Amino acid sequence: MTRTSHEWDPDRYLSYADERGRPFVELLARVGAEAPPRVVDLGCGPGNLTRLLAQRWPQAHVLGLDTSPQMVEKARQVEGIDARVADIVAWAKTHGDPVDVLISNAALQWVPGHLELLPALVGRLAPGGWFAMQVPGNFDEPSHTIRRELAAEPAFAPHTQGVAVPSSHDPGVYLRALQEQGCTVDAWETTYLHVLPGERASDPDPVFTWVSGTGARPTLQALPEGVRERFEAEFKRRLRQAYPDQGYGVVLPFRRVFAVAHTPA
Template identity: 65%
Template sequence: MSHIWDPDRYLAYADERGRPFVDLLARVHAETPKVVVDLGCGPGNLTALLADRWPRASVTGIDSSPQMIAAAREVLGVTWEVADLRDWARPDPVALRAPVDVLVSNATLQWLPDHLALLPDLLDRVAPRGWFAFQVPGNFDEPSHTIRADIAERAPYAEHVRDVAVPASHEPADYARLLLDLGCEVDAWETTYLHVLTGADPVFDWVSGTGARPTLQALPDGLRGDFEDEFRALLREAYPADADGRVVMPFRRIFVVAQKPDGVRV
């Protein structure tokens, strides 16, 4: 079963999800790029920041979710495209495509198990002296993910979710070494944000819009409710609310900004 993204649920924490994009973009020092691409643009609210920063550039947002692109089309000044970024990265000798001056991917590559091997192809789409910047979550050993995985391994859920998409990432040094070996200048770092959330089950609300969504959608109606009830209860234990109903959720993210060498095709 292919999961379907819900733009409204994703945007429930738009400010928290958007801050890493802004922090990533702050390290991209392009001045007057002509072509800017956002891979995995989601509902387009962050892609709009690219158009605002570089108003003379041709800005394109690409996402594999028709639902996300439908929501993004409300943002003006950007070209939107439904496409798999793996197809976009694939060399195409027939259709000559303009090199990209700034290529951005925010919280997307973690959904591709082979994304480390994909980085050279993505970099190949970038113009000499152009910029390739991406951010991926690095919190997959936190309870927000491990609890879901533990429940999903048990009967009666396992047979339904065995093949669902599960996000994963590498360490900052892994990305840095690969891009350094390709001749890039690399700035890689990590940040742990402390998100202060409120509501009855705020951590469940967060993960059910992103990392846990494929699992929840793959379960039949008769099992999904039981899974969610247990998941919510264990998340409440792992992330207890204080006396004022606030939950602090640590969220580690990994950032990489690479500037491509001059005149080198990778």
């Protein structure tokens, strides 16, 4: 069974906020809604990107939902959005007012079996509504494989078994799943080459800073004091080897998977 009792840190998550925000902007650009009354952001995080929804559609009621009370507390400070604590699966399966634009940016990868949830999400849309999703597709990269290998070592495995880990599918899988719901679908992938500050910067371990705010956070929080420090030290060492600074900063390749679905009017 997957354990999900970790807590998110909005400030840590907002490290490299510009880089994290680029996929959201690219996703939003493919949504053709003109004046939607109801807009929902599933997995709104600290609300820094949900703000863009309120700016694009100022007449809309923009609702941001997240399972993390810490994230929602931060999002409530953002003007123009209504932020609430809610579970994606429970919300998808609850009857409510139809939604005109439903966006989920870098959240569904944390929902086990989220592919089977897509019909329920599309079912929350009004006729002519839009569903837009983006998930990481980089789980075969060293930033993830190193964490998995290290977490499986005897010194750490007793603490990390069952810890929540993200997962996703290729664009074609989402394309077919959403087409089966009667949607017109646009699906694609983009690999960003994020150039992070290198060894001479104030943060000597920028890739660790990145992953410790997202994919690696549940694993790190599962480790007790003393054990966590040993894990982090070795994790940082291996990440520095996998992502060396060649004198121009540290390059972090990051594949993202997108899908935008439009329901019949």
